[in-house]
Amino acid sequence: MNKEMSKPPMQADRFLDLSGVACPTNWVHAKLVLEEMEIGQRLEVLLDDGEPIRNVPRSVKDDGHKLITVKPDGDQFRLIIEKATE
């Protein structure tokens, strides 16, 4: 379910598929990946509609990271998060 692709897409340094992962577990997964990354690097996540898209962008902001883009992708959303703090 929560699979990280070996080859990340062009826009980001890492990619995380959070399809089907409920709140707040989805954000915990994203945080674990962000912890391994350097400040300034970008993480792309694929996120479900509904509660996940309501909650995750807010958690990104609350934790002090930058949300670069939010793009709809079918029934889902692609977020690009820039790590801004440790």
Next chain:
Amino acid sequence: MSTDEMKMDVRQMKSGGFIKQPEKDTFVARIHVYGGNIEADKLLKAAELSRKYGRGYLHLTFQQSLEITGLDVSRVSEFYKDLDAAGLTMANCGPKIRAMTACQGCKVNPYGVVDAPGLAAQADKMFFGREMPAKFKVAYSGCPIGCPNPQENDIGFHGMVEPELDAGLCNGCTLCARLCTSRGGDCLVMDEKTNLPVRDDSKCVYCGECIYCCPTLAMKTKRAGHAVYVGGKHGRFPRWANRVADFVSDEDTFELIEKVSTWYKTNAKRGERLGTAIDRLGLNKFRKEVLGDKYKTAHKWDREGSRPEGVKYRVLHTWDSE
């Protein structure tokens, strides 16, 4: 136990918070909790009291207080001493202003706009226990989700927030327009030419969802305050409250409790709840005498007080279809 001691106990019990159980000489002792929070140490002491005087468990009341069951009438004096030593006090029952209830509010819940438990605690200090024609309940909710059921209380408040766009910070991501709670009311839509969200204030429910989701902090708080509901109740004859004012300040919630409870005391018959008195005397009289020109609503709301009158909503998202 002497007759004098028994008289003493009965007198103490009159101050409130004791409810007769079906068993002979057995009472429930209702302990005062306000704003839905109790210090852990006090809770432990309440637990000790339950072991000593009750049946070893505490009942959580629907008004967020604690009840010890099985207290024998002969031990009331002794119970009072221990209660006092524990720093606890009795709640009340009967025709009085009850303990103020609240959700977690903005300090704990991300959706919160106002500090509901803090305000409930302040209001409780000012108004708890006042004599009224019938019971009188007050609830503070942090946001329009309204978990403490503000619409079912004699006075209910919920936090509300009006958003304002700082166009220079917006990157046109469309998230706010997608997540807008006025779902399908077309309150917040993207302008195709400018690629900026445009908000129709006449359709807004002031939930703040667009502020919370905004990735670039472009959607800001223009003003925040409380929505005010009066005359709600549940029970055998439930009555949904009337939404009578919006964007009321923290301090003015206290003024409203004062004014509404005074009006209620002056105008209601004995045993008549506020909502019933409003129905009998007319909402217009209530508005004129209590709200005056100072308190107004942001829209003309529908009878439920949840949607601006005449605005039709359609279901946009799958999670709304329940």
